Amino acid sequence: MFSIKDLKIKIIFPLLMVVLLALPHKVKAQAIVKPQPKATWIWYPGDYEIWLANRMQNRRTDRGTFFPIFWKMDSHYPLMEFHKDFYLQNPETVHIAVEGQYNVKLDGRLAEGSPTEMNIAKGQHTISIKVFNQANVPAIYVKGKTLVSDSSWLLTFEDKEWIDASGKVSDKSGTVYMKADYWNFNTPTELPSQFHLQTKSEYAKNKQQENHSLLLDFGKETFGYLKLCGLKGNGKVNIYYGESKEEALSVDSCETLDRVNVHSDVKKDSVMKLSKAFRYVHIRWDKNVSLDSANMLYEYSNVQQRGSFLCSDTLINKIWKVAAYTLHLNTREFFIDGIKRDRWIWSGDAYQSYLMNYYLFFDSPTVERTIFALRxxxxxxxxxxxxxxxxxxxxxxxxxxxxxxxxxxxxxxxxxxxxxxxxxxxxxxxxxxxxxxxxxxxxxxxxxxxxxxxxxxxxxxxxxxxxxxxxxxxxxxxxxxxxxxxxxxxxxxxxxxxxxxxxxxxxxxxxxxxxxxxxxxxxxxxxxxxxxxxxxxxxxxxxxxxxxxxxxNKIPKITTPYMQFYELESLCDLGEQKYVLQQIKDYWGGMLKLGATTFWEQYDPSQKGAAIYSMYGRPFGKSLCHAWGASPIYLLGKYYLGIKPTGPGYSKYDITPSLGGLKWMEGTVPTPKGSIHLYCDETEMKVDANDGEGLLKFTSKILPVCQQGAVISKGDNNYEVAIKKGINYKIVYECK
The missing domain is CATH 1.50.10.10 (Glycosyltransferase)
Incomplete structure (x- = not known):
């Protein structure tokens, strides 16, 4: 008789072996398959950022007149050599795309012409691609099965000088090579020189049309290209932009405008060549011209909002949302100062944008590009x-x-x-x-x-x-x-x-x-x-x-959001969150009371009437959408939610919540690999994180209770709880 054990051995085990024998090739193949390396366009570090900044910052106009930056402009290196030592386990066909005139050397031998495809044999090789491009940044895209263009490539602009402490290495000839830089251009047709921000159609919320004129109100501050639809006739169209209605109606003093000459017997659409900032657009056309309608192509950076803040105070909630929109509008190819007037990269403005960005988008590439461009x-x-x-x-x-x-x-x-x-x-x-x-x-x-x-x-x-x-x-x-x-x-x-x-x-x-x-x-x-x-x-x-x-009160008051940023930060550092919260409500809330849909370059509560729009001796010189006006994002994230890194990249972090007079608050702070979420009211806190190791620090009138972790007393009603990723913490306490 067979026992159950015999049955398992004589019947089930052979069947199992048959199944396993059918699998090993697949299992083995899966085990040794490595992710295919990804190719991307590469260039000399900082060169693309400098070139792109030059292109962007010199788009500014003042009432239709070219208005360039007034500091020294640098340029990219026009001649670049890209270099890679590599080993192929099998022969490969390698595809090459280049921005500029170029030649290719494989193992020291110059290839004929400018090849776009090369068959490379198995073994050890060296490839060099030399590129000249005066107009755009020399860049390459190389893709084979294993040989691809990425940050491991080395570059030289033929300076022949050894420079250390920069990630640079030298070959035997003494030529200086630097590791290549890249962004997110990952196909051969995504030419870096053709980069532009995304656009989408948007339409006015209200319009007032009269004989040969049209006033559009898009409902809030926006940015993009005006589109005139159904233009016909012979004559001129004048377009006056305004962050306020008063500015758009001021044909002699508005900061930005467009003039379009029309010569067409059939209806045509016309999109303006340069993007503009506006809420209102005032369009006037000659009697021999007809216009059906107008809308816009909204231009934007496709950054994702990862941070959040919500609390018991509805005004603070609105301020946070408007601040987030303000920063988003000023987050373009780089962090710029304001979308209407300068549209330049100012280091002081950008510095604050970086800090706000860490609590809203956590978009590192835009920070890097801006830092390189400024230097x-x-x-x-x-x-x-x-x-x-x-x-x-x-x-x-x-x-x-x-x-x-x-x-x-x-x-x-x-x-x-x-x-x-x-x-x-x-x-x-x-x-x-x-x-x-x-x-x-x-x-x-x-x-x-x-x-x-x-x-x-x-x-x-x-x-x-x-x-x-x-x-x-x-x-x-x-x-x-x-x-x-x-x-x-x-x-x-x-x-x-x-x-x-x-x-x-x-x-x-x-x-x-x-x-x-x-x-x-x-x-x-x-x-x-x-x-x-x-x-x-x-x-x-x-x-x-x-x-x-x-x-x-005898010390001169600060009237710009720029320095309000630092004034309120210093008061938060002193534990004056309740006082600061009221300042935020008064100052930023004051702009909202005046109809602001984004926050301004400057706000003086004592100013009344048309004076609120004036600056630099010009009636509409003030920017009504300025990056440094978005500082509540940073203040509420760092000093109310109380979340800040104490180790690089949030490897370690502190959470020191402060309600500052709020009944409750909750929010999310983004980190490099995840986020930290906090809910806090006067008797309960909830924390969860999926990145780093944290330390929750708080005060309580009673002995706190936390089932998910140990509560450590630090004396004088101060307590700490270690926060580990992947655990949802709940702390019962009483706000002191």
Whole structure:
């Protein structure tokens, strides 16, 4: 008789073997299959960003007249050699696409003509592609089964000079090669030179038509190309754009316009060549011209909104949504200042956009492109945008990028340019070691009446000090201990000098400037609030600055969202979230009361009537959609949800919630590989994350309870809970 065991052995086991024998080839094949490498267009690091920025920034017009940037423009290298050493296990057919004139060398032998396809035998090989392109950036796209163009390729612009600490290597000839850069052009037909933002049709919400005129209202601030439909006749069409109705109706003072000459006996559509910012469009045409209608092609960057914020206060919710829309409109090929007037890349504006972006889109490529475009090329002959403070913001942005993203590549690529720019700054110090404005320099700080820019301004020295610390941190990341020690020592000496000269015990504050080495008695908020959130003040100084400067009505008020960003950040750093929340409601809510659909370049509550639109001596000079107006995104994410990275790329992070007078709030903060979500009310918190290791820090009147993790008491009603990814935490507590 067969036992059950015998049955398993004699019947089931042979059947199982038959099945398994039928599978091994498939199983084995699946086990050894590797993902196919992906090809992408590659170019010299920073060159495409510089070229694209030049193209974008020189699209500005002032009432139809070309209006270029007013700082030094760099350009791409027109001649580039792309190089790759590789081994093929099997023969391959390799396809080649190039932007520019080119030749190809395989194993040192020059191929005939400019091949678009090559058959390469099995074995070890070297391929070199030399490209010339004066008009566009030299770029290549190579695709075989295993040989593809990617960041592993090396490049040279034939400088024949060894440069270290930048991710560069050298071949035997001494030629300098740098690892190739790329973006997201992943097919041979996606030419980098043909890149443009996406568009979609949108239509006016309201229109007023009269004899030979049409006023369109698109309902909110927008950006794109106006489209005239059914044009016919002989004559002229005049188009006046306005962020406000008053501006669109002002044919003599509106900032932007188009004029179209019509010569057609049949109806035709016409799309304007340049994109514009507007809410209202006023169209007027000659009596011999007819027009059926008009709409627009809305132009936008296809970034995804990953962050969110919602709370018990409906006004704050609206402010957050309008801020998000404001930032989205100003997120284009790069982060620009405002969509109507400049449409340029300003370093100070961009620095704030980066921080807001980390809490809304977490779109790293746009940050990288903007940083590269702002820096440009060596030699350094002026400050970034000609503005001293904007140079320092550029330095600071690089370490911030690493802290939020964990991506060190940008530091490796830019460190040589960081050093040359810092050398430029160090060479311009006065005899006391401070940075003073020299001919050609612009000391900006803020748009504020009567703000002295004379002598050595304390605000500039603080940013200079922070930039030196950034250099030291980046040098450490690259294991350059000598540079790290040098820059940290310079920062330490400078900080000591700053407080020795500018700190005034009588005023309990840093004074604004020093002339001929002697400190003045001018006190304002700028230097003091930066010293505070830089962590440069001791506990007593922090409280003094809070009382005698930040909350002192005798100190001049800040009237731009630009510096409101930093003022409110410093107050949040002091734990004044309840006060800051009311400031946000008053200031940004004040713009909403005046009909704002995006946030402005400047807002002064004392201004009334048409004056609210004026700036720079022009009746409609003010930008009503300015990136720096979107700062509530950053403030609410970092200081109310309380989420910030403490390790590179959110490998570690803190959550320190603060309701600040809200009954409840919830939101999501994006991270490189996921997100962190928090819900918080006065008795309960919920946290879940799928990236990094976190630490929830909070106060409670009662002993908190958390079933998913240990609650650690830190004394004085302060508690902590370690947050691990993949766990939904619920904490019962009582808000103190």
């Amino acid at each position: 440009g090329k060596d030699p350094v002959t002026s400050h970034i945008n000609t503005i001293m403070d904007y140079t320092f913001y550029w330095f600071m942005s690089i370490h911030d990028f690493y802290q939020y993203t964990g991506n060190k590549r940008i530091i490796e690529q830019l460190y040589p340019r960081m050093k040359t720019l810092m050398n430029f700054c160090l060479s311009r110090r006065d005899k006391n070691g401070f940075m003073e404005g020299q001919p050609g320099d612009w000391i900006f700080i803020d748009w504020a009446d009567g703000l002295s820019k004379k002598g050595a301004v304390s605000f500039e020295q603080l940013l200079f000090c922070r930039s030196l610390e950034t250099m030291a941190n980046c040098a450490n990341l690259l294991n350059d201990k000598s540079d790290a020690e040098k820059y940290m020592q310079l920062a330490s000496i400078l900080k000591q000098k700053i407080f020795s000269l500018y700190w005034n015990p009588t005023y309990h504050a840093l004074v604004h400037n020093a002339i001929n080495g002697k400190a003045t008695d001018i006190v304002n908020k700028y230097a003091n609030m930066f010293a505070l959130f830089f962590g440069y003040l001791n506990p007593q100084q922090k409280q003094d600055v809070k009382k005698y400067v930040l909350l002192n």
